[in-house]
Amino acid sequence: MKRKTIIGVVLAIGVVGLGFAFWMMWRPEIATVSQPLKADRETLDRGRRVVEAGDCAVCHTRPGGAYMAGGLPLVTPFGTLFTTNITPDPESGIGKWSLDAFERAMREGIARDGHFLYPAFPYVHYRKMSDADIADAYAYLMSVDPITYTAPQNHMVFPMNFRPLVSFWNLLFLHGDPLEPLPNQSxxxxxxxxxxxxxxxxxxxxxxxxxxxxxxxxxxxxxxxxxxxxxxxxxxxxxxxxxxxxxxxxxxxxxxxxxxxxxxxxxxxxxxxxxxxxxxxxxxxxxxxxxDLKKTSSDAPSPPCTYGVKPSARALMGASLFDGACASCHGGAAPMRVIESRPALANTSAVMADSPRNLIQTILQGIPMSSAASSHYMPAFAPSLDDTHVAALAEYLRNQSCANRPWTDLDKTIKSIRAQEQQP
Structure with missing residues (x-):
């Protein structure tokens, strides 16, 4: 009898466990709509601003691709994701989604058909948005040009390629409600x-x-x-x-x-x-x-930057490279400093940072031309400067602003960035 009791308890626990897992990992499909309601111009204008604030196009528009049609690869530690089509195309986009389906995706990370969305989509933050903003964003997205395009398949490593496991991630990190104003703040x-x-x-x-x-x-x-x-x-x-x-x-x-x-x-x-x-x-x-965000780190602050340290031979080579490649825009007498507000580089955040990563990336990749704001275009130097040249230039600039705290990981960082660029 005792053995039967134990077996019964184990089976009961198993059934409860399976039931809990099913409850955690399954969500119902939400019915499709044949034609989303048309919104007025004021609603669309509000929705456009919400979509801009949420950086939706940044992720859902691939280089050279149609607006909001998806396909941008997002490289994560767990594999590569491709962003989805969020135009109102009825087959490959969200044209058949109701507002309820859209709101569930924004707040819970669940697609219309019930499958879990990966948290590269920041629904943990969109959960904090108001009902009105989500509704306006939905109205705006339903007004953009519908594009027929299906993103490539994701390449996720096991076990993250099993989407229902995201439910347990949500259990840990998906919390909170729409933000309410704090009465003691402006x-x-x-x-x-x-x-x-x-x-x-x-x-x-x-x-x-x-x-x-x-x-x-x-x-x-x-x-x-x-x-x-x-x-x-x-x-x-x-x-x-x-x-x-x-x-x-x-x-x-x-x-x-x-x-x-x-x-x-x-x-x-x-x-x-x-x-x-x-x-x-x-x-x-x-x-x-x-x-207004205050420091919370208990790490001791870095010592203040000082100047006047005698440059190394490599930094002197960097000075020559600067004169040849950078001074026409960033030198003290460069007309571009006045005409297009090109900055002096010695005190820029990239040069003053504790890591050389952003300065190296900017040298290698440059800054692309944009018509959306005042241009601060910079050409990419990855094809013309080898690792030795990049290191020399970075060391020279660092010496100009923070010579007492040289970057000890400069060469290693350059190599790792170059290696990452070469990955398919």
């Missing part, structure tokens, strides 16, 4: 918090991630690495040795050159061009909220 600060924490999902790049790709809650906004670039810490920007002002940060956020800091490049460039499409007061609200 309307502008609250607007900035809403944009940064919600649609803008800034912490998804500017925070370190744990082993399963979730943000480390204790280190939010303390910086991360995205596509081989450093997403710098957003905390303590007013307390840094080279501090930011609101005007400087607004310029940076809107695709312009921030005096004394430089301009957005790499993954941040398209984000800045999206923010540039928002009302100016939104950019100021974002800047105000970010500049």
């Amino acid at each position: 309307a502008q600060w609250n607007r900035g918090r809403y944009l940064v924490e919600g649609a803008g999902h800034c912490s998804s790049c500017h925070s370190p991630l744990n082993l399963i790709g979730g943000e480390k809650s204790s280190e939010r906004f303390n910086g991360g690495v995205v596509d081989g670039w450093t997403a710098p810490a957003l905390r303590g920007m007013t307390e840094a040795q080279h501090p930011w002002s609101e005007a400087q940060l607004v310029a940076y956020l809107t695709g312009e050159v921030a005096e004394g800091h430089g301009a957005a490049a790499g993954p941040m460039l398209p984000v800045s061009l999206s923010i540039a499409q928002l009302p100016t007061e939104d950019a100021h609200a974002i800047a105000q909220y970010i500049l």
Whole structure:
């Protein structure tokens, strides 16, 4: 009898476990709609601003591809994802999605047909958006040109290629409700918090991630690495040795050159061009909220940068390279410094940073031309400068701004970035 009792308990536990797993990993399909309701111009204008704030086109428009048609590869530690088509095409896009289906995807990461979306789609942040903003975003996306395009298949490693397992990730990280204003803060600060924490999902790049790709809650906004670039810490920007002002940060956020800091490049460039499409007061609200973020790290601060250290032979070679390749735009007497606000490089954030990663990436990749904001185009030097030249140039620039704290990982970082560029 005792043995039968044990077997019965084990079976009961197994049934409960299977039931819990089924409940966790299954979601019902939401019925299709034949024709989404048409929205008025005011709703579409609001929706466009929400979509810009959420950087939707940044991920869902591949280079050379149609607007919002997807297909952009996102390389993660767990494999490569391809973004989906979110135009109103009825077969390959979201043309048959109801508002309820769209809202579920935005808040819970569940597609219309019930399958789980990977959290590279930042639904953990979109969950914090208001009902009205989600509805306006839906209306706008349903108004763009429908494009028939199906993204390539994802290439995820086991076990992450089994989508239902995302449900357990959600159990750990999918929490919270739409943000409510804090009564002890100004309307502008609250607007900035809403944009940064919600649609803008800034912490998804500017925070370190744990082993399963979730943000480390204790280190939010303390910086991360995205596509081989450093997403710098957003905390303590007013307390840094080279501090930011609101005007400087607004310029940076809107695709312009921030005096004394430089301009957005790499993954941040398209984000800045999206923010540039928002009302100016939104950019100021974002800047105000970010500049109010205080440092939380217990690490001892780095010693202040000093100058006057005698340059090494490699730095002297870098000085010659600078004169030949960079001085026409960034030299002290360069006309481009006045005509198009090209910055001096010695005190830019990329040169002052603790890691040489962003400076190296900018030298190699340049900054592409854009018609969406005032241009700060820079050509890519990857084809013309070898690793020795890049290291010499970076060492020279670092010596000009922070000679007492040379980059000890300079050569290693260059090699790793070059190797990453060569990967298919």
